[in-house]
Amino acid sequence: MLDKNDCLSKKCIMLSHERSKKYEINYNQIYSNKILSEQELFLKMEENRELILASAPIMNEIYNFVKGSNFFSILTDNEGCILNVIGDEDILSEAFSFKMIPGAYMDEENIGTNAMGTTLKERTPIQVSGKEHFIKVYHRWTCSACPIRDMDGNIIGTLDLTGYSEYVHSHTLGMVVAGAKAIENELIANYYNIELASEKKYHDCLQNSIMMGLIITNYEGTIIKANSFACGLFGYEDYEINQMNIKDIVKDWNDIKKSITEGDKTFQNNVDVYAKRNILELNISAYPVRVNNNETTHILLFLNEVQKKRKMIDKINSGFAIYTFDKIVGEDKNFLNVINYAKKIADSRSNILITGESGTGKELFAQSIHNSSNRSNAPFIAINCGAIPRNLIEAELFGYDEGSFTGAKAKGNPGKFEIADGGTIFLDEIGEMPYDLQTRLLRVIEEGTISRIGSSKVNVVDVRIIAATNKNLIQEVENGTFRKDLFYR
Incomplete structure (x- = not known):
C-alpha cells in the first residue's frame, strides 16, 4: 500500500514523463542535448564559483561515506548544468561514457526524467529509480536529488547521489537532503563571514588610518585592542601587545585611571612609557567608556610622540598565517x-x-x-x-x-x-x-x-x-x- 509521499512521488514521475514526451526526448538517446564548450563551461564555473567551493567539502564527505559502493555525486546549477562530479571509478566511467560530465545539462528539456531535472521542475527532493528514468541508459540507476537554495529561498542548484539500483537504500535521499542543507548552511556562513570580515576591515582601516596610537583597555587595564600605529610606537606585534596589561607599558597608569574614573574628568599629559627596546615620552589622552549606570567598563587611550611623528605601519596583508x-x-x-x-x-x-x-x-x-x-x-x-x-x-x-x-x-x-x-x-x-x-x-x-x-x-x-x-x-x-x-x- 502506497503512503501519501509515495503517491506524490509517483505523480511527479508521471507528470515528468508527460513533459519529456512534450520535449521530444528520445527514449534511446544516450547524451544530453546540451553540453557546453570548454570556454562556455569556464564562464559557467566562474558564475557559480561560490556554490562550487562551498559544496566541494560536503560532496567529499558524502562520497567518503558511500565510497566503494559504486556511487557518484553530482552538483548542478539552477539550470541543471553539471558543475562537479565525484565518485567510484567504475560507475563514474560508465557515467562519463554517457557524457555526464561538467557542462552537460541534466534538465528535463535536454535529457528527460531524472532526479536532478525533475527536482528543478517540482522544486522538492525526489528519488528516481530504474525505469522511472525516461531514457533507457539510466534504467540501471537510482538517482536521489535535492534543491539547494540561497538565503532568499531561490533555487541555485541541486545535489545528487546516483548508484546502481540494487545498492540504493531508502535513506539515500535523506542523506542527500542533509547534504544540500549543509551546503546551504555553508553558503550562509560564508555570507556572514564576508560581512563580518568586511565590517572588521572597515573598523581596522578606520583605526589604523588614525595618525596616532589608539589603545582600548578594560577597567583592569588588559589591552583589548591596539591599532597598528600604537604597535609601531611600542615595537610590538599586535599578537604580543594584545596579551599585555597597560600597566606593563604606561608608567603612571594608576594616576591616569584615578583621574578619569573619579568624576567626569579626562586625562591629557606627557607620560613616560616603556617600549620594547627603549623609553618614550608620549602625550596621552585618556577617556572613560561608561555604561548606563555610569560605571566605567573600558578606557580609550590616544597616544602621540612628543618629539616626532611616527610612520604608519605597512598595510595588513589579506593572506596571513596564525600558527607558530x-x-x-x-x-x-x-x-x-x-x-x-x-x-x-x-x-x-x-x-x-x-x-x-x-x-x-x-x-x-x-x-x-x-x-x-x-x-x-x-x-x-x-x-x-x-x-x-x-x-x-x-x-x-x-x-x-x-x-x-x-x-x-x-x-x-x-x-x-x-x-x-x-x-x-x-x-x-x-x-x-x-x-x-x-x-x-x-x-x-x-x-x-x-x-x-x-x-x-x-x-x-x-x-x-x-x-x-x-x-x-x-x-x-x-x-x-x-x-x-x-x-x-
Whole structure:
C-alpha cells in the first residue's frame, strides 16, 4: 500500500514523463542535448564559483561515506548544468561514457526524467529509480536529488547521489537532503563571514588610518585592542601587545585611571612609557567608556610622540598565517626532531613538501615555517588542490586576463601566485593537482614566472612553495599520475 509521499512521488514521475514526451526526448538517446564548450563551461564555473567551493567539502564527505559502493555525486546549477562530479571509478566511467560530465545539462528539456531535472521542475527532493528514468541508459540507476537554495529561498542548484539500483537504500535521499542543507548552511556562513570580515576591515582601516596610537583597555587595564600605529610606537606585534596589561607599558597608569574614573574628568599629559627596546615620552589622552549606570567598563587611550611623528605601519596583508612553532606541543623525540628540522629550513630558499596522513597538522607546520622565515611579513596563501574542480583550479592559481572569455571581469582577476608574491603559497593535497597543471607549476618553480589565462604577458613572481599531501607521491609517479620532474623539484 502506497503512503501519501509515495503517491506524490509517483505523480511527479508521471507528470515528468508527460513533459519529456512534450520535449521530444528520445527514449534511446544516450547524451544530453546540451553540453557546453570548454570556454562556455569556464564562464559557467566562474558564475557559480561560490556554490562550487562551498559544496566541494560536503560532496567529499558524502562520497567518503558511500565510497566503494559504486556511487557518484553530482552538483548542478539552477539550470541543471553539471558543475562537479565525484565518485567510484567504475560507475563514474560508465557515467562519463554517457557524457555526464561538467557542462552537460541534466534538465528535463535536454535529457528527460531524472532526479536532478525533475527536482528543478517540482522544486522538492525526489528519488528516481530504474525505469522511472525516461531514457533507457539510466534504467540501471537510482538517482536521489535535492534543491539547494540561497538565503532568499531561490533555487541555485541541486545535489545528487546516483548508484546502481540494487545498492540504493531508502535513506539515500535523506542523506542527500542533509547534504544540500549543509551546503546551504555553508553558503550562509560564508555570507556572514564576508560581512563580518568586511565590517572588521572597515573598523581596522578606520583605526589604523588614525595618525596616532589608539589603545582600548578594560577597567583592569588588559589591552583589548591596539591599532597598528600604537604597535609601531611600542615595537610590538599586535599578537604580543594584545596579551599585555597597560600597566606593563604606561608608567603612571594608576594616576591616569584615578583621574578619569573619579568624576567626569579626562586625562591629557606627557607620560613616560616603556617600549620594547627603549623609553618614550608620549602625550596621552585618556577617556572613560561608561555604561548606563555610569560605571566605567573600558578606557580609550590616544597616544602621540612628543618629539616626532611616527610612520604608519605597512598595510595588513589579506593572506596571513596564525600558527607558530611555539604553538606546536609534543614530547615524542621524533616529533621534536621534526620541529627542530622545520625550524632550521624555515629560512631556506628551497620549496618544501610535507607528507603525512590527514589530520596530522601539515598546514600547522606550513604556517609555522612561514612565520619563522624572512617572508613572515608577506602573504601566506593556502589553496586546497583537492577541493577545487579541475575546470576552476587553473584560474584560481594563475588568474585570468581581461577579455579572456565572455563575461570576464573588466580588469581580469589575479591568481593565488600573484597574490602570494613575496610570500608563501601552500598547496595542500598537491597529489590531487591535474597532470597538465603540474607542467605549469613546474615552470613557476624553474623560471619564477606565471602567465594569466588569456594573456601572453609573463609576470615574475617571488613565491616560496610549500606543498602537502597524504598520498605516496613516489607511487603516484610510478602510476603516471604525478610528474617525476615535479616531484624531484
